[in-house]
Amino acid sequence: MRIPPKPLSRRGLFTGTLSSAALLAAGGVLAGCGTRAATQTEEGCTSEDRSATEKKLAFANWPQYMDVEESDPSKRPTLDAFVARTGIQVTYTEDINDNNEFFGKVQNQLASCQSIDRDIIVLSDWMSARMIRLGWIQKLDPAKVPNVTANLLPSLLNRSFDPENRIAVPWQAGLAGLAYNGTVTREIRTVDELLTRPDLKGRVTALSEMRDTIGLLLQSNGHDPANFTTAQFDDALAKLKRAVDSGQIRRFTGNDYAPELARGDIAACVAWSGDVIQLSGEDEKIRFVSPESGVLLYSDNMMVPNKATHRGNAEALINYYYEPAVAARLAAYVNYICPVKGAQAEMEKIDPALAANPLIFPGEDLLRRATVFMALDEKQEREYESRFQQVIGA
Amino acid sequence: MTALAPVPAPSGQAAEAPPPPRRGRHRLLPYLLLLPGAAWLGVFFAAPMLQLGAASLYDPGGSLSTGYVLTWAFGNYPAAVQAYWPQFARAFGYAGIALVLALLTGYPLAYAIAQKAGRWKNLLLVCVVAPMFTSFLVRTLAWKTILSDNGALVGLLRDVHLLGPDGRLLATPVAVVLGLTYNFLPFLVLPLYASLERLDRRLLEAAGDLYASGVQTFRRVTLPLSMPGLTAGTLLFFIPATGDYINAELLGTPNEYMIGNVIDSAFLVRLDYPQGAALSFLLMAAILALVFGYLRRAGTEEVPR
Numbered sequence: 001m002r003i004p005p006k007p008l009s010r011r012g013l014f015t016g017t018l019s020s021a022a023l024l025a026a027g028g029v030l031a032g033c034g035t036r037a038a039t040q041t042e043e044g045c046t047s048e049d050r051s052a053t054e055k056k057l058a059f060a061n062w063p064q065y066m067d068v069e070e071s072d073p074s075k076r077p078t079l080d081a082f083v084a085r086t087g088i089q090v091t092y093t094e095d096i097n098d099n100n101e102f103f104g105k106v107q108n109q110l111a112s113c114q115s116i117d118r119d120i121i122v123l124s125d126w127m128s129a130r131m132i133r134l135g136w137i138q139k140l141d142p143a144k145v146p147n148v149t150a151n152l153l154p155s156l157l158n159r160s161f162d163p164e165n166r167i168a169v170p171w172q173a174g175l176a177g178l179a180y181n182g183t184v185t186r187e188i189r190t191v192d193e194l195l196t197r198p199d200l201k202g203r204v205t206a207l208s209e210m211r212d213t214i215g216l217l218l219q220s221n222g223h224d225p226a227n228f229t230t231a232q233f234d235d236a237l238a239k240l241k242r243a244v245d246s247g248q249i250r251r252f253t254g255n256d257y258a259p260e261l262a263r264g265d266i267a268a269c270v271a272w273s274g275d276v277i278q279l280s281g282e283d284e285k286i287r288f289v290s291p292e293s294g295v296l297l298y299s300d301n302m303m304v305p306n307k308a309t310h311r312g313n314a315e316a317l318i319n320y321y322y323e324p325a326v327a328a329r330l331a332a333y334v335n336y337i338c339p340v341k342g343a344q345a346e347m348e349k350i351d352p353a354l355a356a357n358p359l360i361f362p363g364e365d366l367l368r369r370a371t372v373f374m375a376l377d378e379k380q381e382r383e384y385e386s387r388f389q390q391v392i393g394a
Numbered sequence: 395m396t397a398l399a400p401v402p403a404p405s406g407q408a409a410e411a412p413p414p415p416r417r418g419r420h421r422l423l424p425y426l427l428l429l430p431g432a433a434w435l436g437v438f439f440a441a442p443m444l445q446l447g448a449a450s451l452y453d454p455g456g457s458l459s460t461g462y463v464l465t466w467a468f469g470n471y472p473a474a475v476q477a478y479w480p481q482f483a484r485a486f487g488y489a490g491i492a493l494v495l496a497l498l499t500g501y502p503l504a505y506a507i508a509q510k511a512g513r514w515k516n517l518l519l520v521c522v523v524a525p526m527f528t529s530f531l532v533r534t535l536a537w538k539t540i541l542s543d544n545g546a547l548v549g550l551l552r553d554v555h556l557l558g559p560d561g562r563l564l565a566t567p568v569a570v571v572l573g574l575t576y577n578f579l580p581f582l583v584l585p586l587y588a589s590l591e592r593l594d595r596r597l598l599e600a601a602g603d604l605y606a607s608g609v610q611t612f613r614r615v616t617l618p619l620s621m622p623g624l625t626a627g628t629l630l631f632f633i634p635a636t637g638d639y640i641n642a643e644l645l646g647t648p649n650e651y652m653i654g655n656v657i658d659s660a661f662l663v664r665l666d667y668p669q670g671a672a673l674s675f676l677l678m679a680a681i682l683a684l685v686f687g688y689l690r691r692a693g694t695e696e697v698p699r
Contacts, residue, residue: 034448034452034453034456034461034462034463034464035452035456035461035462036461037459037460037461038458038459038461039459039460100662100663101662103662104661104662107458111458133459134458134459202560202562202565203543244648244649249647250565250647251565251646251647251648252648256644259538260538263539263542263543263544264543264544265542265543265544265564378457378458378459379457382457382664382665382666385663385664386664386666389659389663389664390477391648392648393647393648393649393650393651393655
């Protein structure tokens with residue numbers, strides 16, 4: 001009698017599949033050992049500029065960071081005016097929600113010198129510093145952006161990651177300071193009050209953005225966030241740890257502290273000025289506080305990444321937004337600190353109340369206290385960030 | 395397995411002479427059918443896993459700007475455990491407590507819907523599933539409002555002195571466990587419902603006829619018959635709950651952070667890929683070990699022994 005072929009059993013199938021997968025896996029391990037350096041050089045990764053023939057520009061920005069018409073949110077007055085004036089078709093996308101997330105999204109392309117299909121990206125200064133350090137950003141031609149040279153706010157000039165002011169141009173700026181909800185607590189003036197006042201215990205949040213939280217603590221210790229030592233960092237971190245261990249600090253937040261502050265779940269916090277202006281528009285008991293010891297000045301910067309093919313068009317747009325009249329219209333909508341000199345005078349014509357708002361046009365006194373956090377090299381960044389993350393629990 | 399008695403084939407010739415080429419196709423057919431799924435798994439699961447496994451053995455001294463070298467740095471694993479074992483323990487602890495809470499609420503719920511709901515059955519099922527139509531994130535954010543310090547729930551608990559005058563729910567382990575329980579409950583209830591719904595009521599009547607009490611009937615009839623659903627539901631609940639980081643992030647504080655939060659920050663904030671990869675693998679290994687152990691005890695045939 002003929003022996004029937006052995007039917008395929010479930011186990012046979014399972015082991016067969018597993019072993020072929022294992023084979024495939026072993027091959028893969030041999031194929032890819034490690035990763036290549038992500039750093040690019042100007043000579044190694046050159047970009048072509050097709051602006052002369054292609055009137056196009058892809059502009060990636062954060063949500064609610066561009067003025068829109070109240071009656072029709074799809075119309076963006078300042079941007080539409082730019083398109084009408086120059087004939088450059090701008091594809092505007094709001095696809096940046098978080099510096100780290102966006103970095104994760106584009107890092108593979110930029111690390112291997114490929115296009116990310118965006119001509120302008122807007123990222124916070126510390127992330128700009130990282131990308132510049134990695135050599136992922138194109139330099140601008142100062143002759144093409146005369147308005148920037150003429151009108152950039154002096155506090156934002158010659159920052160350590162962009163000493164020549166030709167690679168990262170501030171879109172908007174803001175302050176990191178303190179905020180409190182006057183309905184649930186009395187006024188707060190200093191960082192030390194925030195970290196130790198007994199009636200605030202468990203009702204305080206700080207920002208998970210290391211530079212802002214540690215920067216304020218450094219200032220409260222009398223140190224300078226723009227230039228500090230590891231020992232000074234340690235002091236600030238130890239101070240923060242005491243507040244975490246004692247239960248004073250409830251948690252560390254991104255933008256999400258805003259609704260909690262509005263509800264009164266948190267009484268006081270480390271906050272960004274732009275968020276607080278919006279909150280106090282709805283509830284005037286919510287106040288932003290700039291401690292005497294100092295505040296942090298941060299900015300979000302327009303940059304042209306490697307392999308973006310419309311640098312010339314990007315320069316035209318950057319230059320356009322540094323016209324005081326345009327900057328004032330934008331600032332009237334987004335309510336962050338306007339980085340453009342002369343916009344305050346233009347704002348008088350649009351809305352005198354906003355022109356007098358120190359959180360949009362900070363006076364000399366406030367700007368003197370405002371510091372930009374020191375640019376860190378990769379080793380420092382990783383060390384400081386890891387130790388900060390240990391304290392905040394992640 | 396059902397043992398089949400060797401039944402003599404009614405028509406010998408038909409069974410004995412299938413044309414040979416057809417038989418060859420038959421043997422290949424399962425593999426051909428597997429091909430799309432296997433290819434999908436290979437590209438989207440096996441290859442990334444491999445990449446992750448290699449990343450976990452990179453030289454921890456490497457960096458993004460200088461690149462990483464595969465140095466088979468197995469030391470990444472003990473180092474990761476040493477630095478983050480509390481978050482590991484928390485992940486399994488919270489998920490475990492949440493699982494117990496979910497079983498206590500989910501089993502009666504599934505039983506009621508399957509056996510007692512009558513014409514309300516479909517409506518109740520929709521009620522279980524409906525929250526899943528909104529985003530996970532939105533549901534968790536809604537819990538922030540419900541558990542808010544100045545909200546009605548906390549006010550009530552303070553009034554009945556279950557919470558002190560300054561007591562709170564938000565930003566405590568209680569909130570995180572509640573969030574986990576709520577968010578993954580449907581994954582437990584639906585498989586349970588499916589097996590309880592098929593429960594033959596005559597078996598329950600028979601148990602009654604044999605003088606079994608209600609408790610005995612449940613223990614000897616209902617529970618064993620619902621085991622497949624219970625096993626599947628428990629796994630579907632526990633696995634994602636352990637790796638979750640949204641609940642700890644939104645409802646908890648750094649003191650409640652679970653291993654998922656650490657992995658998130660290792661990859662996105664600290665850019666420590668070797669450590670993030672090592673932690674991911676450890677989490678996966680721990681979950682797999684638990685699942686296999688559990689399935690062996692629960693006694694299904696699906697696990698090769």
